[in-house]
Amino acid sequence: xxxxxxxxxxLKLEDYAKRIVRPHERTLAGPKADRLKILRAxxxxxxxxxxxxxxxDGKLDALLDQALAAGEPQRARDAGGIAHELAAxxxxxxxxxxxxxxxxRPLVIADGHxxxxxxxxxxxxxxxxxxxxxxxxxxxxxxxxxxxxxSLLLPIHRLLVRAPAPSDARWAELARSGWQQRALGVSSxxxxxxxxxxxxxxxxxxxAFAADDGRGQLRIFWKPPSAELSIEVFHREIVAxxxxxxxxxxxxxxxxxxxxxxxxxxxxxxxxxxxxxxxNPLRAEDxxxxxxxxxxxxxxxxxxxxxLPTGLLFRSLED
Numbered sequence: 220x221x222x223x224x225x226x227x228x229x230l231k232l233e234d235y236a237k238r239i240v241r242p243h244e245r246t247l248a249g250p251k252a253d254r255l256k257i258l259r260a261x262x263x264x265x266x267x268x269x270x271x272x273x274x275x276d277g278k279l280d281a282l283l284d285q286a287l288a289a290g291e292p293q294r295a296r297d298a299g300g301i302a303h304e305l306a307a308x309x310x311x312x313x314x315x316x317x318x319x320x321x322x323x324r325p326l327v328i329a330d331g332h333x334x335x336x337x338x339x340x341x342x343x344x345x346x347x348x349x350x351x352x353x354x355x356x357x358x359x360x361x362x363x364x365x366x367x368x369x370s371l372l373l374p375i376h377r378l379l380v381r382a383p384a385p386s387d388a389r390w391a392e393l394a395r396s397g398w399q400q401r402a403l404g405v406s407s408x409x410x411x412x413x414x415x416x417x418x419x420x421x422x423x424x425x426x427a428f429a430a431d432d433g434r435g436q437l438r439i440f441w442k443p444p445s446a447e448l449s450i451e452v453f454h455r456e457i458v459a460x461x462x463x464x465x466x467x468x469x470x471x472x473x474x475x476x477x478x479x480x481x482x483x484x485x486x487x488x489x490x491x492x493x494x495x496x497x498x499n500p501l502r503a504e505d506x507x508x509x510x511x512x513x514x515x516x517x518x519x520x521x522x523x524x525x526x527l528p529t530g531l532l533f534r535s536l537e538d
């Protein structure tokens with residue numbers, strides 16, 4: 220399938236407080252310290268920060284098409300077998316059109332929060348040093364239209380590894396807090412994806428999840444839509460409230476985060492988890508709504524696809 224996903228560029232670094240570049244999840248100090256050491260030593264942006272912009276009408280699509288059609292694009296195939304085509308956009312008018320289009324639009328970090336915050340730290344470090352370093356005032360990014368055909372906002376599922384599988388009576392208790400329930404027979408991990416499409420998709424945008432303890436049955440749970448994001452309701456009422464796993468327990472490894480439902484199904488059937496909890500994907504508008512309000516999503520809420528492999532391009536900070 221052909222997916223037009225976006226373009227690389229150097230982006231001026233802006234503090235989150237300006238609400239121009241918006242995070243959607245929290246970061247950890249350790250990875251940022253490591254990345255800062257690498258940036259100091261290499262003076263190179265080795266991996267682009269992946270950012271999303273809103274273009275539901277595809278206004279930049281024609282520009283990207285023209286760039287690819289203008290000459291022979293560079294081609295590469297990554298380790299997963301996905302083919303990539305890269306073409307330079309060097310027409311001044313086209314570049315101006317991109318700048319004008321994005322000037323009034325915020326950008327949301329899809330992947331690379333640690334990279335972006337490392338860029339801010341390096342910028343501050345260079346400014347406090349011997350003198351200004353213009354190259355450190357911007358960072359290498361990849362900009363993608365959140366609404367582009369072929370781009371997917373996928374869920375990251377949960378695998379409980381330190382909580383017992385509930386009994387039938389215990390599951391039934393969720394009805395008292397407004398969760399409706401039905402059961403669906405699934406005999407193998409290979410059947411899970413299709414079953415979830417049929418059972419969870421009708422509840423997109425509302426709190427919903429499916430539970431799987433590996434005994435051949437999916438329990439589908441859902442509630443009426445509310446102003447809250449489904450992932451927030453799920454974490455508060457199910458992960459924390461029902462299973463008693465607070466943020467510290469999650470951070471300490473009580474929950475694993477498989478990206479594929481089939482992987483989670485295999486893990487729970489192999490005894491490497493007690494319950495697999497499958498989620499619906501968030502919508503692009505949900506992510507922009509949350510970040511516009513200055514909020515962040517729970518850990519591992521989204522998985523943006525396709526992702527670009529590191530190594531397609533680098534950006535040197537040297538002259």
